[in-house]
Amino acid sequence: MPTGAVVVTGAAAGIGAACVELFTERGLGVVAVDVSKEGLAAFTGNPNVVTLAGDAADPLTNDDAVALATSHFGRLHASVLNAGIGGAPPIEAPGAVESLDQIHAVNVRGLVLGIRSAAPALRAAGGGAIVVTASGAGLRGDPYTWAYNTTKAAAINLVRSAALDYAYQNIRINAVAPGLTETPRTARQRADPALSATLTRRVPLGRWSQPREQAEVIWFLASPASSYITGAVIPVDGGITASTGILLAPTYDGEPPQ
Numbered sequence: 001m002p003t004g005a006v007v008v009t010g011a012a013a014g015i016g017a018a019c020v021e022l023f024t025e026r027g028l029g030v031v032a033v034d035v036s037k038e039g040l041a042a043f044t045g046n047p048n049v050v051t052l053a054g055d056a057a058d059p060l061t062n063d064d065a066v067a068l069a070t071s072h073f074g075r076l077h078a079s080v081l082n083a084g085i086g087g088a089p090p091i092e093a094p095g096a097v098e099s100l101d102q103i104h105a106v107n108v109r110g111l112v113l114g115i116r117s118a119a120p121a122l123r124a125a126g127g128g129a130i131v132v133t134a135s136g137a138g139l140r141g142d143p144y145t146w147a148y149n150t151t152k153a154a155a156i157n158l159v160r161s162a163a164l165d166y167a168y169q170n171i172r173i174n175a176v177a178p179g180l181t182e183t184p185r186t187a188r189q190r191a192d193p194a195l196s197a198t199l200t201r202r203v204p205l206g207r208w209s210q211p212r213e214q215a216e217v218i219w220f221l222a223s224p225a226s227s228y229i230t231g232a233v234i235p236v237d238g239g240i241t242a243s244t245g246i247l248l249a250p251t252y253d254g255e256p257p258q
């Protein structure tokens with residue numbers, strides 16, 4: 001990985017925080033962007049991290065993040081557009097459409113802004129990478145998460161389409177599609193033993209992912225190791241999307257397979 005900086009949005013917790021940890025361990029500077037000032041305080045004193053409190057759905061935040069990357073670390077190497085939210089009520093409930101607009105602003109508009117801000121700096125550096133944290137929810141439907149799943153599907157097709165626009169500039173744009181991951185966002189599901197067991201049973205590998213396992217694939221997509229990959233969506237989901245969901249994969253019972 002060359003020197004320089006990576007912008008990470010949604011950097012204060014979960015998958016974003018794991019990216020900050022991994023990228024700095026491997027010698028890159030990180031501009032850590034998050035709406036949570038308190039969350040960003042955890043990076044205080046780390047010389048390889050510059051924090052920026054701001055909303056990924058705000059054009060200024062995206063421009064400022066890229067400007068900080070070049071002014072503090074010399075050049076932008078990659079942008080990890082990871083910030084994402086969910087949580088809309090059922091379609092007929094009050095406020096549902098307003099919730100869709102809020103979720104769309106972060107999960108889709110924020111990505112467009114992130115690409116728009118990063119592209120000139122990456123172009124100036126001779127190329128680079130943009131990695132989007134999408135979701136398995138963008139590849140399939142789920143009950144009662146219509147708004148989230150809709151925006152994640154949009155994120156995936158944005159990645160594919162923008163990758164085509166920018167390929168000739170040597171700017172690669174790819175996505176990871178995480179499955180169940182142990183982050184603050186999923187704390188409620190994990191705290192409910194019955195729900196947690198049901199969800200875990202859907203994962204062929206039989207467990208949730210750690211944020212670091214997502215960050216490793218994001219690192220790969222941001223690094224020259226993936227230099228011939230663009231417009232790809234990589235499920236990092238323990239096998240969930242390999243399945244139609246009709247039959248459950250076997251669980252390991254300690255006996256070798258027959």
Ligand SMILES: NC(=O)c1ccc[n+]([C@@H]2O[C@H](COP(=O)([O-])OP(=O)(O)OC[C@H]3O[C@@H](n4cnc5c(N)ncnc54)[C@H](O)[C@@H]3O)[C@@H](O)[C@H]2O)c1
Pocket residue numbers: 009010011012013014015016033034035036039054055056057082083084085106133134135136137177178179180181182183184185186
């Ligand atoms: N955790 C999972 O199981 C899972 C599964 C699939 C996809 N994802 C996706 O991974 C990404 C990260 O999820 P996570 O589980 O780490 O989330 P998280 O909620 O645990 O952490 C997200 C961080 O993003 C910040 N954030 C939220 N909105 C923001 C905004 N508008 N601008 C800047 N920062 C903002 C939050 O303050 C928080 O620090 C999201 O895009 C999410 O949709 C997560």
